Amino acid sequence: MISTDPFIWISAFFTICSFTLLYGDNPLFRIGEYTFAGTVVAHGFVTGIQTLYGNYIPLFQGQDPMAAISLILAVMSLFIVWKKYAWIASFPIAVMIGVGTGVSVRALVSTDIIGNITATISEAGLILVGNPADGLGYAVRVIFTIVCTSYLLFTVLHRGPGSRTMSYLRTIGKYFFLVYLGLSVGNGVMQLSGLATSAINRLLVSWLGLG
Amino acid sequence: MKMSSTITYVRNYLARFLLIVGLLAALASWYFVSPQVDAVANTMNLWNMNIYNFTLFVGLITIVIRYSDGIRKRVKNWPYMAYGLVLIVGWIIMGEYLGLYSDFYQSAYLSTKITLHIAILGQLVFFLVSASYRVVRIRTLRTAVFGLSMMAMVVLNAPWLLGVFPAADKISYWLLNNPSMAGGRALLLTGGIGGVILGIRLLLGLERGALKSTER
Amino acid sequence: MLSVMFSMVSEIIQPGKSAQLLFLLLIGILGYTAYYLGTKGRTWEIRSLEGLEAMFEGVGRSAEMGRPILVLPGISDMGSPQTLAGITILGELTQQGAEIGVTTYSSNADSGVLTASEAVVRSAYAAVGKPELYSPGKYVRWFGNDQFAYAVGAAGQILADNPAVVVYLGYFLFDVIVDGETGNSIGAVQVGGTLGSMDFMSVFCDYILIGEELFAASAAISKDKNTIATIAGQDWVKLIVLGILIVGTLVSLAGSDAIVRLLEM
Amino acid sequence: MRIPELKRQYIWGIVLIVYLTAVLVPIGAPFPMSDITVEIYNVIGSLKPGQIVVVGGAWDFAFDLESSAAMIPALRQLADRHARIVFAPFAVESVQYQKYVMQASGIAEEQGGTYKYGVDWVQFGYIPGLPAAMVGFLNDVHSAVPADVYGTPDDKIPLMNDFHSWKDIALWICPHWSFDVVVRYATAEHGIPAIYFAQAAAYSGYSPFMMAYPDKVWMTNGFLGGAQYEQLMNTTGLGHAAINAYYILSAVLVVIVILGNVDMISKREKKEEKK
Numbered sequence: 016m017i018s019t020d021p022f023i024w025i026s027a028f029f030t031i032c033s034f035t036l037l038y039g040d041n042p043l044f045r046i047g048e049y050t051f052a053g054t055v056v057a058h059g060f061v062t063g064i065q066t067l068y069g070n071y072i073p074l075f076q077g078q079d080p081m082a083a084i085s086l087i088l089a090v091m092s093l094f095i096v097w098k099k100y101a102w103i104a105s106f107p108i109a110v111m112i113g114v115g116t117g118v119s120v121r122a123l124v125s126t127d128i129i130g131n132i133t134a135t136i137s138e139a140g141l142i143l144v145g146n147p148a149d150g151l152g153y154a155v156r157v158i159f160t161i162v163c164t165s166y167l168l169f170t171v172l173h174r175g176p177g178s179r180t181m182s183y184l185r186t187i188g189k190y191f192f193l194v195y196l197g198l199s200v201g202n203g204v205m206q207l208s209g210l211a212t213s214a215i216n217r218l219l220v221s222w223l224g225l226g
Numbered sequence: 227m228k229m230s231s232t233i234t235y236v237r238n239y240l241a242r243f244l245l246i247v248g249l250l251a252a253l254a255s256w257y258f259v260s261p262q263v264d265a266v267a268n269t270m271n272l273w274n275m276n277i278y279n280f281t282l283f284v285g286l287i288t289i290v291i292r293y294s295d296g297i298r299k300r301v302k303n304w305p306y307m308a309y310g311l312v313l314i315v316g317w318i319i320m321g322e323y324l325g326l327y328s329d330f331y332q333s334a335y336l337s338t339k340i341t342l343h344i345a346i347l348g349q350l351v352f353f354l355v356s357a358s359y360r361v362v363r364i365r366t367l368r369t370a371v372f373g374l375s376m377m378a379m380v381v382l383n384a385p386w387l388l389g390v391f392p393a394a395d396k397i398s399y400w401l402l403n404n405p406s407m408a409g410g411r412a413l414l415l416t417g418g419i420g421g422v423i424l425g426i427r428l429l430l431g432l433e434r435g436a437l438k439s440t441e442r
Numbered sequence: 443m444l445s446v447m448f449s450m451v452s453e454i455i456q457p458g459k460s461a462q463l464l465f466l467l468l469i470g471i472l473g474y475t476a477y478y479l480g481t482k483g484r485t486w487e488i489r490s491l492e493g494l495e496a497m498f499e500g501v502g503r504s505a506e507m508g509r510p511i512l513v514l515p516g517i518s519d520m521g522s523p524q525t526l527a528g529i530t531i532l533g534e535l536t537q538q539g540a541e542i543g544v545t546t547y548s549s550n551a552d553s554g555v556l557t558a559s560e561a562v563v564r565s566a567y568a569a570v571g572k573p574e575l576y577s578p579g580k581y582v583r584w585f586g587n588d589q590f591a592y593a594v595g596a597a598g599q600i601l602a603d604n605p606a607v608v609v610y611l612g613y614f615l616f617d618v619i620v621d622g623e624t625g626n627s628i629g630a631v632q633v634g635g636t637l638g639s640m641d642f643m644s645v646f647c648d649y650i651l652i653g654e655e656l657f658a659a660s661a662a663i664s665k666d667k668n669t670i671a672t673i674a675g676q677d678w679v680k681l682i683v684l685g686i687l688i689v690g691t692l693v694s695l696a697g698s699d700a701i702v703r704l705l706e707m
Numbered sequence: 708m709r710i711p712e713l714k715r716q717y718i719w720g721i722v723l724i725v726y727l728t729a730v731l732v733p734i735g736a737p738f739p740m741s742d743i744t745v746e747i748y749n750v751i752g753s754l755k756p757g758q759i760v761v762v763g764g765a766w767d768f769a770f771d772l773e774s775s776a777a778m779i780p781a782l783r784q785l786a787d788r789h790a791r792i793v794f795a796p797f798a799v800e801s802v803q804y805q806k807y808v809m810q811a812s813g814i815a816e817e818q819g820g821t822y823k824y825g826v827d828w829v830q831f832g833y834i835p836g837l838p839a840a841m842v843g844f845l846n847d848v849h850s851a852v853p854a855d856v857y858g859t860p861d862d863k864i865p866l867m868n869d870f871h872s873w874k875d876i877a878l879w880i881c882p883h884w885s886f887d888v889v890v891r892y893a894t895a896e897h898g899i900p901a902i903y904f905a906q907a908a909a910y911s912g913y914s915p916f917m918m919a920y921p922d923k924v925w926m927t928n929g930f931l932g933g934a935q936y937e938q939l940m941n942t943t944g945l946g947h948a949a950i951n952a953y954y955i956l957s958a959v960l961v962v963i964v965i966l967g968n969v970d971m972i973s974k975r976e977k978k979e980e981k982k
Contacts, residue, residue, distance in 0.1 A: 026337035033345035033594075036620075037352055037719045039627070040601040045303060047342055048598040049310040054339040055586025056289060057317030061326060062799060063282045066835075070276060085273040089280035095560050096287045096578040105241045107277040108520075108558050109440040112428065113245035114274040115521025115554075117252025120425040123523070124462050124469075127418030131411050132683060133705050136690035143695065152404040157691055159405055163412030164684055167654045170486040170674045171681065190371050192652055195409020197372040198401055199641040200354075201379025206907040207351035207616075208956050209930040209949040213772045214348025215726045216948050225731060257463045258454055278519070281553035282587065288556065291579035302602060326799070327832050327856060336768070336803045339591075343769035346590050350616055353623035355960055356718040357645050359967040360626075372644070377964060384957035385736040385950055395739055402911070413653040416680060417637040419469065420657030421523035423676045426473040427661065428526070432669045435530025435660070438569075439561035590769075627715065 016224040027222040030214065135160050159195075162188045241440040246429060248274070289314070461707045468682070473675040480671025488673060493651035494659045496633045497531070500607035501538050503631065509606035510545040511535060514596060514621065515559065516612020516636065517551040517589050524637060525555055527660035528612035529562055534663045535609065536566035540575070549583045549599055551592035551617075556584040593617035597624040610634035610643060611656060622646025635659065712970050718963060725959055729952035733943060736954035743917075744935040747902050747925045750878070751781060756789035759866075759875050763795030764883030765837055768804045770906060774882035775808050776933020776946035777904040781880065782812035784940060786820065790877070791866055792828040795844060795852075797837045801883055802856060805830060808882065825864045832856040837885065841892045845873040873897040884909055886926075890916045894923050901925075904932060 018024065032047030074082035088110065094103035135157055142153045166188025171181065219225045248270045254260070255267035293307040301307075324331050362373040381387055382398035427433040455463060504511050513535055515528030536546040548563070550556040559582045567576040585595030597620050600608065608625040610618060614636045625632050626646060634643040635651030644650055651659050658676070661669045690701040754760065762778070785792055794805040814820035815828065822828050831852045834840045843851040848870055849861045861867040869875060873893065879901045881889045886903040890913075893899040900923050905913060907929030916924050927936065930953075933946025 022333045022337040026341045029338060029341045030345040033342050034349060036349065036597065045306045048594050049306045050313065050338055051342045051591045051594050052585035053310045053313035054317060055588040055591040056286060057314045057321065058335060058339065059282055059587055060286060060318050061321030063279055067279050085276045088273055089276045092277055092280050092284055092557055095284055095557050098578065101564055102237060104557060104561060105440045106244055108561055109241040109245040110248050110270065110273055111277055111520040111554050112436065113248025114252055114270050115519060116425050116428060116523065117249040119521045119523060120422050121253055121256040123418040123421045124466050127414045129462055129465060129705055131415045132686060133702050135687055136694050137702050139691035140694035140699065152400055155404045156408040159408030160412050161684060161687055163409055164416055164680060167416045168677050168680055169488045169658050170677045192409055193368060193371045194375045195406050196641045196644045197375025198379050198406040200645055201376040202402060203641065204354060204380050204960065205383045205953055206929060207354055208953045209773060210347040211351045211726055212729065212949040212952045213945060214344050216730050216945055217344060219730050257456055257459050259456055278554050281557045284557050285553035285584045288579035288584055292583065332803055340768045340800060340803065343590050343767065344772060346594055346620060347769050350619045352719045352722050353619050355722050355963060356715045357623055358960060359713060359718055359963045361645050362964045363968050363971045377961065380957050380960055385738055385954040386958065388739060389737040392739060413637050413640060416654040419676055419679050420654040422469050423473050423672055424523045424526060424657050426470055427669065427672055430477055432672065433526065433530055434664050435533035435562060436526045438533050438565040439558040441565060
């Protein structure tokens with residue numbers, strides 16, 4: 016049975032609006048696009064005000080006067096939209112870049128670099144134990160990791176002795192990367208297919224009462 | 227003239243100083259046992275969070291400027307901009323008046339933003355299929371390797387193959403866990419090194435483009 | 443003596459992070475050494491980066507066709523090095539474009555990145571002596587802090603502005619699928635570089651920067667030899683990592699977990 | 708013979724037909740059953756009447772929708788066991804998501820089921836500030852969330868008289884992406900068993916948790932997991948629809964890719980003829 020809930024109808028309308036992107040640029044897609052942006056921006060504002068209110072209660076109650084510095088810095092970011100005084104925003108931007116990079120650099124060293132090195136090395140120890148399929152798998156992991164990493168050398172052995180070996184290694188590395196990319200796109204198809212099912216299922220079941 | 231260039235110099239260095247202190251404090255508090263360093267890092271972190279919250283308003287201002295400019299100049303799509311502007315203002319009023327958890331607000335959000343989100347996720351597979359028609363063509367060895375690995379995975383996951391060849395499940399699992407995982411790992415490993423070096427370029431003042439944002 | 447030093451170190455350094463710190467210092471020293479040698483006149487030849495060449499050509503192509511360039515720095519925040527690399531390249535392309543009259547647009551999914559992008563575009567226009575062309579909200583667009591509001595917004599922008607080149611540099615996930623196919627439908631040349639969703643990017647982009655090539659490109663695009671020198675530092679670190687991997691594999695095959703324990707120190 | 712090049716829009720038309728068919732006509736595509744899904748079924752099946760199960764976590768509704776395939780039949784199983792359900796959303800959109808799965812399961816009185824609000828199940832409002840909020844919630848529920856989503860204070864809700872801290876939680880079910888927080892705080896610190904109806908994209912990242920806590924943490928994988936759970940509960944739903952759709956789509960994709968290659972070859976031949 017077709018739904019009588021007005022919100023379900025709005026929902027169905029916007030689902031259809033969104034799907035018209037498949038047709039190309041058209042008014043319905045534009046309505047969907049501007050609704051998407053509009054609701055996200057407004058919703059962000061409504062929740063953002065609540066968060067800020069919570070963060071600055073201690074300042075206005077006089078418990079944490081130091082918080083005023085952060086408030087001033089934060090307000091400085093707004094100057095970016097004022098052409099003449101836009102330089103004022105450079106200080107908060109510097110804080111964002113500095114703190115942000117600091118936090119991610121330490122995570123990169125611990126998980127992405129050291130974490131992956133230890134994982135590779137410990138798996139190398141499993142190549143000769145256990146059943147052959149698993150052992151082969153671990154061997155493939157170690158070899159792929161090493162060869163793919165050598166593909167990403169930019170300046171080493173570009174010319175002169177060893178450059179030929181290096182170029183072979185680089186070529187193999189490129190094909191290993193292509194295998195990785197192909198496999199993961201292929202696996203992604205199944206997942207994306209599921210997401211399409213949810214969207215269409217939602218439309219047909221909740222709106223038209225089919226399925 | 228000389229005065230203003232001195233001021234610019236001081237400004238730039240003050241910004242660079244903030245950047246370096248933020249970066250080093252975040253690193254030092256992670257590696258060293260020191261309450262003082264922790265305090266500096268926590269303070270900087272708090273500043274960063276509050277700045278981030280405020281940049282939301284920067285976004286709101288730029289979107290309002292862009293839309294109202296567009297409407298005034300009657301650019302292409304200006305009627306939608308007008309609609310967007312009305313929607314944003316109306317929505318904020320609704321949110322402040324009814325509250326985030328009122329049934330009306332929740333239903334309105336569900337039938338607009340969340341619905342559009344679900345619908346666009348639902349279209350991804352359409353885009354991927356039409357791109358596959360165009361891209362997965364065996365032109366060279368490169369495209370052959372890519373295309374065959376991709377289609378192998380698609381078929382190994384397919385229920386019609388699993389029905390007659392149950393071991394397909396194990397093969398796809400093996401491929402994902404070994405060659406595919408290792409490729410991803412090499413990307414992360416080297417990308418991590420590149421990221422750290424980028425951090426060092428920031429400290430040395432060499433990442434010119436991004437640092438422009440902290441200069442006059 | 444050694445044990446005294448060891449206990450002192452263990453008091454100052456957080457447990458389990460000594461190897462990490464050493465590694466960070468090593469990368470720092472190698473990066474700085476490369477830079478220092480660069481300032482002393484040492485130069486390195488970098489193998490060509492297909493994606494970077496394509497970007498340079500893209501600026502020219504946009505000028506010929508009279509169409510703009512669109513640069514997308516991804517969906518992450520200012521903390522991600524990938525975003526910073528994207529913003530660096532946004533700045534350089536804007537500047538190169540501004541010199542020959544090509545407009546560069548950008549769309550951001552994060553308000554912090556939006557703020558920084560505005561600043562970068564502004565100084566790019568100032569650097570070529572055309573500050574009057576810049577105005578806030580004109581070149582950098584934001585559609586809310588949301589992955590798909592941004593993706594749909596950028597797709598709308600691609601359809602409206604008809605860019606000749608679309609550049610994806612930064613952290614992307616599924617959102618690249620929406621913009622990638624839309625960009626292809628208007629016949630734009632697409633260049634991409636990311637670590638997050640390399641797989642989907644490779645389907646939609648004509649040229650890709652595989653993984654770390656993104657960071658190398660952000661250094662090489664400046665054409666500044668001291669900056670490029672740090673790429674050599676990057677390579678030395680990778681050689682050391684390769685060395686550890688190979689030695690570690692052999693040691694591990696021999697049945698010892700010494701290297702793993704050393705790294706977890 | 709010359710095959711005309713397929714336009715994007717034609718391909719999309721074909722794909723759309725695939726999905727409409729898959730949702731409307733259940734073709735009953737086969738799929739393998741996983742041991743881990745059966746194990747999860749048994750874990751929920753061994754709950755005693757009246758035990759408290761928390762359904763909670765944080766993420767976007769659109770991504771979590773995938774997990775609803777397994778979450779909806781699991782809620783019905785919880786109702787069969789007469790377990791009491793507490794919904795704890797740690798993201799704004801999770802509130803809507805939890806209301807949605809509850810409604811879709813049809814176990815509440817409002818939908819003709821037997822579960823009475825306040826007695827058999829409770830819905831909280833958004834609890835901000837992960838991960839600290841998680842720690843607060845586990846230590847003292849009443850002070851972390853003083854009222855439910857409708858603003859009723861906890862002491863006026865009968866179920867909440869028996870629910871004070873982590874000690875009262877028998878099981879945590881997470882249909883949201885942020886499973887790492889659940890494992891780190893609920894399982895690692897307090898030993899609460901946790902079930903994750905994982906999104907396919909999150910599965911590989913979080914599967915090491917299963918190895919770390921073999922008898923405490925269980926995960927299903929994406930829509931396949933949903934379909935398996937539906938089969939265990941003898942129903943069909945989103946999981947089956949997704950498997951059916953992929954059954955057809957994977958075949959269609961193979962055909963489309965072959966057509967693409969035929970197109971390329973035919974163009975190449977044409978060029979050679981011209982030469």
